[in-house]
Amino acid sequence: MNFELVKQFIKQAGLPNYRITQVKEAVYKSGIASWGDATALPADLRARLEKEGPILSFTIKKMVFSEKDRVAKALLKLKDGLLIESVLLKPHEGWSVCVSTQVGCPMRCSFCSTGRMGFKRDLTDEEIADQVLMWFQYIKKEKLGERISHVVFMGMGEPLLNYLNVVKAVQQLTDPDFLNIGARHISISTSGIADKLHKLAVDLPQVNLALSLHNADNAERSKLMPVNRRYDLDELQKALDEYLALTGRQVFLEYAVIDGVNNRPEHIRKLGKWIRGSRFSYLLHVNLIACNLGRGEKTDDRAVQAFADALKAMGIGVTIRKSMGNDISAACGQLASKN
Numbered sequence: 001m002n003f004e005l006v007k008q009f010i011k012q013a014g015l016p017n018y019r020i021t022q023v024k025e026a027v028y029k030s031g032i033a034s035w036g037d038a039t040a041l042p043a044d045l046r047a048r049l050e051k052e053g054p055i056l057s058f059t060i061k062k063m064v065f066s067e068k069d070r071v072a073k074a075l076l077k078l079k080d081g082l083l084i085e086s087v088l089l090k091p092h093e094g095w096s097v098c099v100s101t102q103v104g105c106p107m108r109c110s111f112c113s114t115g116r117m118g119f120k121r122d123l124t125d126e127e128i129a130d131q132v133l134m135w136f137q138y139i140k141k142e143k144l145g146e147r148i149s150h151v152v153f154m155g156m157g158e159p160l161l162n163y164l165n166v167v168k169a170v171q172q173l174t175d176p177d178f179l180n181i182g183a184r185h186i187s188i189s190t191s192g193i194a195d196k197l198h199k200l201a202v203d204l205p206q207v208n209l210a211l212s213l214h215n216a217d218n219a220e221r222s223k224l225m226p227v228n229r230r231y232d233l234d235e236l237q238k239a240l241d242e243y244l245a246l247t248g249r250q251v252f253l254e255y256a257v258i259d260g261v262n263n264r265p266e267h268i269r270k271l272g273k274w275i276r277g278s279r280f281s282y283l284l285h286v287n288l289i290a291c292n293l294g295r296g297e298k299t300d301d302r303a304v305q306a307f308a309d310a311l312k313a314m315g316i317g318v319t320i321r322k323s324m325g326n327d328i329s330a331a332c333g334q335l336a337s338k339n
């Protein structure tokens with residue numbers, strides 16, 4: 001929601017300041033989806049807001065829900081007609097929202113549907129924060145109980161290439177007057193934009209960082225993730241060490257296991273070596289996920305478990321993450337690229 005615009009309307013109508021509080025209550029506590037439901041507000045103001053100040057900066061084009069995994073996915077139409085997607089999931093107590101930060105993505109990771117769509121534009125801070133607001137409304141409407149406890153910036157796009165809007169969106173999401181999500185419950189995932197990590201540590205030191213690694217061999221990672229040609233593994237490690245020195249916080253290394261491609265013994269050995277090469281290796285934790293290959297297929301669980309066992313034997317912290325929503329195309333970009 002463009003809160004500044006709403007405040008302006010209230011001011012122009014000569015209404016007292018407590019109307020601003022009523023707007024916040026209606027939108028961020030009650031989760032109204034239409035201004036018509038904000039019955040505490042004067043009818044004139046409601047009518048103007050309905051026409052000129054929509055609560056969300058996009059419309060919902062399609063919504064799919066996987067009963068099996070408790071994952072909902074929305075396809076959203078922005079004001080300029082472009083499409084993005086956003087996901088609600090329940091990996092633990094409370095709901096998690098996965099937000100997109102760009103329309104498409106310029107990073108062209110070979111395993112990613114969004115990467116194949118190309119890049120259209122950055123999302124505004126409002127379009128990013130509104131995805132969480134939309135799911136908040138959905139939870140209220142469907143009476144799903146529990147609040148949104150986590151927000152992950154892991155949807156379409158590379159968050160650190162839309163840096164300012166991402167920082168502003170995080171500031172809004174953590175504002176006690178708005179959705180009041182704890183900064184430590186927000187995670188930003190990057191494909192490895194090394195030169196932004198220092199600034200991120202200064203601007204958002206409480207927010208979690210996840211780094212999509214997927215391969216610890218420079219030549220192979222470059223093929224999988226072209227970003228590696230710009231910031232190779234040495235540069236990434238240097239930037240990561242600086243980040244860790246400033247924040248002292250655990251960083252998650254995301255590794256999508258693609259059977260036969262990045263899970264051979266030499267891959268595991270190189271990953272272990274790269275992690276131990278860090279001055280703060282004890283702060284690095286590997287998240288393994290069975291890669292969702294589309295069409296309902298994914299890497300076999302046994303192959304992922306074998307990878308995890310090998311890392312554990314090297315004394316490296318590792319967790320196997322559940323791959324959710326295979327039946328509703330929940331890997332990033334799969335729904336939007338189908339449409």
Ligand code: SF4
Nearest residue numbers: 105107109112115157
């Ligand atoms: S994996 Fe992330 S960074 Fe890579 S192309 Fe997809 S959206 Fe972009």
